[in-house]
Amino acid sequence: MELTNIETILNDALIHSSKYIDDGNVATYIPELAKADKNLLGASIVTIEGKRYHVGDWHQEFTIQSISKTISLIFALHNLGPEIVFNKVGMEPSGDPFNSIIKLETKKYPSNPYINAGAIAVAGLISERYSFEDYLKLVRLFCGRNSIEVDENVYMSESKTGMLNRSLAYMMNSSGVLEADVEKTLDFYFKMCSVKVNSNDLANYAAILANDGLDLKSGDRLIDNSILKIVKSLMLTCGMYDGSGEFAIRVGMPAKSGVGGGILAFAENKLGICVFGPALDSQGNSIGGYHMLEYLSKELGLHYFSGK
Amino acid sequence: MELTNIETILNDALIHSSKYIDDGNVATYIPELAKADKNLLGASIVTIEGKRYHVGDWHQEFTIQSISKTISLIFALHNLGPEIVFNKVGMEPSGDPFNSIIKLETKKYPSNPYINAGAIAVAGLISERYSFEDYLKLVRLFCGRNSIEVDENVYMSESKTGMLNRSLAYMMNSSGVLEADVEKTLDFYFKMCSVKVNSNDLANYAAILANDGLDLKSGDRLIDNSILKIVKSLMLTCGMYDGSGEFAIRVGMPAKSGVGGGILAFAENKLGICVFGPALDSQGNSIGGYHMLEYLSKELGLHYFSGK
Amino acid sequence: MELTNIETILNDALIHSSKYIDDGNVATYIPELAKADKNLLGASIVTIEGKRYHVGDWHQEFTIQSISKTISLIFALHNLGPEIVFNKVGMEPSGDPFNSIIKLETKKYPSNPYINAGAIAVAGLISERYSFEDYLKLVRLFCGRNSIEVDENVYMSESKTGMLNRSLAYMMNSSGVLEADVEKTLDFYFKMCSVKVNSNDLANYAAILANDGLDLKSGDRLIDNSILKIVKSLMLTCGMYDGSGEFAIRVGMPAKSGVGGGILAFAENKLGICVFGPALDSQGNSIGGYHMLEYLSKELGLHYFSGK
Amino acid sequence: MELTNIETILNDALIHSSKYIDDGNVATYIPELAKADKNLLGASIVTIEGKRYHVGDWHQEFTIQSISKTISLIFALHNLGPEIVFNKVGMEPSGDPFNSIIKLETKKYPSNPYINAGAIAVAGLISERYSFEDYLKLVRLFCGRNSIEVDENVYMSESKTGMLNRSLAYMMNSSGVLEADVEKTLDFYFKMCSVKVNSNDLANYAAILANDGLDLKSGDRLIDNSILKIVKSLMLTCGMYDGSGEFAIRVGMPAKSGVGGGILAFAENKLGICVFGPALDSQGNSIGGYHMLEYLSKELGLHYFSGK
Structure with a gap:
């Protein structure tokens, strides 16, 4: 995969996605989450070779939730x-x-x-x-x-x-x-x-998942493959709440979202992503984040059924 | 992927799986299906290069069902x-x-x-x-x-x-x-x-799915990629009835089963498979076929999270 | 029970109830029922001694439905x-x-x-x-x-x-x-x-129920008491669709309603009633009829827990 | 109503009902209730005139529960x-x-x-x-x-x-x-x-319900009739858990049961009853108590649709 243009595409993704923020709302059922700034939007990509790309409010901490x-x-x-x-x-x-x-x-x-x-x-x-x-x-x-x-x-x-x-x-x-x-x-x-992370943190974790559980630098095994088969397959079928089926079609990456506004996703053997935006859609997924992932999946060819 | 040993592995898979047949039963809710011979078991593999491998009762016709x-x-x-x-x-x-x-x-x-x-x-x-x-x-x-x-x-x-x-x-x-x-x-x-097929027929179809919808010989596009993203992603999340989640973990291939005893599965960009055996498990999936797919997935490294 | 004033009370009940008609609607899921005139309202009372009292559109035929x-x-x-x-x-x-x-x-x-x-x-x-x-x-x-x-x-x-x-x-x-x-x-x-009746017809049937299944004139047994215990008890607990509990409180008579606009009710050992009005409430019960029954129950002391 | 033979009928009811005890079990989901002696069986009747009749283990205290x-x-x-x-x-x-x-x-x-x-x-x-x-x-x-x-x-x-x-x-x-x-x-x-009562206590309460909420001796109103219409009607439709419909048919009295083994019932304007037996049927109602009530209803003509 050609990754030279990731930075440009990340920037385009941010612009494209930010216009959906108005249609979403921050989680309100936990009073402390309701204080979040709904206009925040950011993302980080970490490749299995350890290269890092960031955009927007990637440094902003949020709670990891689900x-x-x-x-x-x-x-x-x-x-x-x-x-x-x-x-x-x-x-x-x-x-x-x-x-x-x-x-x-x-x-x-x-x-x-x-x-x-x-x-x-x-x-x-x-x-x-x-x-x-x-x-x-x-x-x-x-x-x-x-x-x-x-x-x-x-x-x-x-x-x-x-x-x-x-x-x-x-x-x-x-x-x-x-x-x-x-x-x-x-x-x-x-x-x-309630653990506080930023999108770089979770993109690092996502990259380890993409890298078969091996440490990005040392190559040491951090997670057994038999465990990964379970954890990652469940992300395919159940990772996006009751929107998992549609997400599999539109984005096509194993993913897990949280009501703090984060969504973790990865493309097997390629890279890990974390998007972040506290404005949620009706199913509790970050609305800006969802659109960023869909955009990135298309432009970077990350869908598992991307075709030829 | 090394495919030279497919034939041997297919034979081993048949031997391994046939011992589970006794735990299954043919579908009974359609009287005509209840007449099936529960001991039948077979499979076909078709690679995207068009190579074909068969084992057991692959020539036996069965109804395609779901x-x-x-x-x-x-x-x-x-x-x-x-x-x-x-x-x-x-x-x-x-x-x-x-x-x-x-x-x-x-x-x-x-x-x-x-x-x-x-x-x-x-x-x-x-x-x-x-x-x-x-x-x-x-x-x-x-x-x-x-x-x-x-x-x-x-x-x-x-x-x-x-x-x-x-x-x-x-x-x-x-x-x-x-x-x-x-x-x-x-x-x-x-x-x-009620359409009658054999496992070679459906393995051919599965190989086209694995080949991004392109004809195996001519390379002509038979199915649009946008349609494939839908059809194949739904096989991931919903293809094996209410056993889809466990199948994704244990086998790790997009698949669709039918109560006639067939299960179609494929490994993206590699090959299509159809297994056939009328003895079903409690969820309506071919019990021998399920075990064959699990065996083949492991031995041929077909799980989408096979690792390194 | 003093019944001399039934006629007056019936007339008052009609006036009282007719003002609720606007809040109801005729059944629409059967096209032929949707043609009914929603302003119709009537009722008949038949005592176990065979006396008959009528008010409003009691002669109007409607389908018996449930x-x-x-x-x-x-x-x-x-x-x-x-x-x-x-x-x-x-x-x-x-x-x-x-x-x-x-x-x-x-x-x-x-x-x-x-x-x-x-x-x-x-x-x-x-x-x-x-x-x-x-x-x-x-x-x-x-x-x-x-x-x-x-x-x-x-x-x-x-x-x-x-x-x-x-x-x-x-x-x-x-x-x-x-x-x-x-x-x-x-x-x-x-x-x-789809059997066509009027409220006099059903009040006659209701009076037989009130009279322990005996013919009002001859005293001949038309329905066994063991059957009546079943049919009448089920009217108490299940007669008014999923509004049976509230009806038991507010009206306090065994009853059965139909989406044609009729409601049959009776006071044990006293009298049978049928009210009729095609405008239905959200649970499918005649809205005018329900209010007539509530009014009659109160004014004639027909609630099974009327008190002293 | 002829009440002279209540004593005899109560005794017969006890003999008749005790043979069903073996088919029931004490409640086990509250450890303390599981200690109850499942062979206990008793009953009290209090008429609205204040006459009292007892049989079996009527003096035994149990918790009132539901x-x-x-x-x-x-x-x-x-x-x-x-x-x-x-x-x-x-x-x-x-x-x-x-x-x-x-x-x-x-x-x-x-x-x-x-x-x-x-x-x-x-x-x-x-x-x-x-x-x-x-x-x-x-x-x-x-x-x-x-x-x-x-x-x-x-x-x-x-x-x-x-x-x-x-x-x-x-x-x-x-x-x-x-x-x-x-x-x-x-x-x-x-x-x-967890309030501890015996069957005489609850039969007294049941008699007040039967007596339109009036004190049995003084005739003073203890409960408003408008409240009684609610409380008693709900006993008809919902008093015996998800066995209320069948109980209405077989016994035909407003009633309320508890997993402590008590069942309270009454015949309007006649009498109140409490039966007690810790062995419960599969719906959580006293199995011996249920049969006693059915027997008493029949022999004393207490069913609200007893007939003529």
Whole structure:
């Protein structure tokens, strides 16, 4: 792939995408997130060779939110193994909104680890055996920045207002899916969602995913391929909430979005991307970010079915 | 990719997979399908260079069933355009069984074109404007065999017993999703599912999908890339009924299965595969075929996240 | 009970209720019903001693619609027995709209005989063994009028447009709940709903229900008490679609409504009532009729918990 | 009504019903309830004239559980009025199990005050403004016994293990249905369910309901008729969980059951009954108690459609 023109295309993508911001809104269900500036927009690209490209508000920190679900899944698969994890959570798209409780009653187990219920179940498995610091080390390793921390204001805000997540957690506790202490699990989950990153951090992590889990410099294996097959395949089928199917068609990259405004995506064996913009569409995905990814996919030929 | 050993690996795959047949059962809800010999098992591979490899009962004809949903979608997208098609059907995994009616009441539109309701909606769009012969020509073109015909016994059997599909169709007719004549639509749908193919036919079609829609010999474009992005991405997210997520992890190829026992899959820019075995697992996928694909994916490195 | 003032109260009820008509609308899903004059309003009361009182458009004929479900249930219970009937249909409020299909997938059997699916299941049991004429004789007997007939225009209109009922019927046929021929069953069902009555006819039938199933003149038993316990108790819990709970509070009489604009109600051991007005509320109940019944219940002390 | 033979019939009812005990099981989801002796069976009848009849283990104390939902509803309607109450909860049978969460997502408001979610919503309204002692006074008044207290062991057990109720409460808090503090609301709810009574206590309350809310001795009005219409009508349509429809047919009395083994029922203007037996059927109703009520209804002619 010809990457010489990435910088130009990134700039064009920013201009193209910024006009969609007006159609979106910042997340309001967590009061602290509602304070975000909806006009922010930025992106970072990191190639598997380690080259970095940035545009717009790429340096702006935001909370990682649901993108963390991919890292906690890696943590759990690595430390506990797939058998323990998939004894508590499924592998299928849910067909319902990310915070839906219905299938917990009709099917008991959460459909997959990227909806809230599934990620809380995984957080329960981790928090019983590991400290949040253990987990945070992995985030820092993947992002390549040791100064990454929790945003205490967002964490407090989520903890105080996350009643629907509490409902999901108590439901799973009631049915035996979540065996860990509910409030301790939620504390881990809210902290995990409140980690502050910028788009360069997540593009670094995305590039490691694109590079088969190998460190970009040393080539050391950071993530087993068997774990990557799970984490990345689930990004294909369930990464963009209940808009995953349309995203697969229009953008064609494995991706995971968060209501903090970030979307992580990657093109296998090529590069990792993180776009950031707090204005969200009706499904909770960054509206500017989505359009940037669609533009980049087309102009850089990143769709997995790009053709000849 | 080194393909010199495909033949050996195909043979090993057959031996490996045949031991799972006992755990499956032939489809019984269509009386004519219940007559199938559950011990049949075979497969064909066609590379994008046109090389062909076969094993087991590859010459055995079976009905294409739901695999036809990908061809009717191509037909509709080509002849009517995506706007008309996606005005009647969504692009998302449904999270429910392939024949579920619940979301037609709660959301009105079928979730995607690969569940029964969605495929019937697409069949309605086609059957209003085109003859079944028009459609059959496309099947023959993709399969590379002009003698392909409808299995009249299966067609009659489906038509006589397909009451749940009737229920889906009348529900959509009632809500305005299906504007075409219901019985005429169902007639098209039942015929389309009853087309008789063998695994070589569908591997040929799969290879064209892998080859960006270009004819394997002439290089002529048979399918637009914009259509392929839709048809192939939906195979990723919705191709294996409500087992699509797990299949993406374990096998890692875009695929579409049918209750006749066939599964079509492909590795982009490499090759197309069709496996065939009438014994089905609890989700309606060929149990032997599934294991063959998993084996082939691993041994030939066909998973889209195979790693380095 | 003092009944000397029924006539006055009936007149007051008409005046009181007519002002709600503007808030309602005639049924539109059956084209022939959409032609009704929404300003019609009338009622009849027949006491168990056989006294008759009328007001407004009581002589106006309308189609019986869902009120017929109580008569077909009596017919089925009398001729086939409760075991055969309740092998196919439940006894519980559904919690869903009268035409919902969801529980047919999740629970298989229709919740009760007064939702459409349940009434179609009962119609299937009858139509396999009895002619429509047999059933019509019972309607005439209960209404005390031999000239009662099917409205052919409504019947043709329902038959041509009743796609959602077709969907329900094919779903039940598919699952084995409806073993009879689907189209023959629907023909019986559509005819049964299209029987033309006036409010005097149905008030006569209601009075027989109030009179423990005994003929008002001869005292001959027309309906067994064991059947009445079923038919009348189901009117309490499921008679007013998904507004049955509120109706029980506000009006407090066993009742059954139909989208033709009729509502039948009775006060045990006292009298039968039929109100009629084609303007319906959002739940499909006659809006003027509902208010008449509430007024009559209060002024005549007909609520089963009227107090002292 | 001839009541001279009540004593004999009560004794026969006990003998008849005790043989069904083996088919039931004590509630196990609250550990403390699982300790109950499943062979206990007893009943009390109190006529509106104040005559009392007892049989079997009528003196045995048990926790009131869901029967309390009728008293908390009376308390809320009396002190807050119907507008405030029915702004938070519906009046319709839910068609789902008593502890289901699904409709809270699809419809937001709990279907009625007798399912757990609805009763928790009502408990929230009360606990914001009144102390538990205020409520307990009403229970003592209706039961005619001042020594009624909370069973601390059951209360602690429910509070510690009631995770599904927590899930329901947090879900409603998240959607704005439950505005009160969640844990304080649940504390009130768990206490309210843990009040210890015997069948004589509840038969006294049932007789007051049968007597139009008037004190049995003084004739003083204890409950407004407008409130009784609501509380009693809801017992008809929703009192026996998702077995309310069948109970209305087979027994034909307004009733409310609790998983502690009690069922309260009454015959309007005649008498109140409480049966007690901890062995429950699959819907959570006392299996021996249900059969006693069916027997008593038949032998004493208590069905509201008893006939002539």
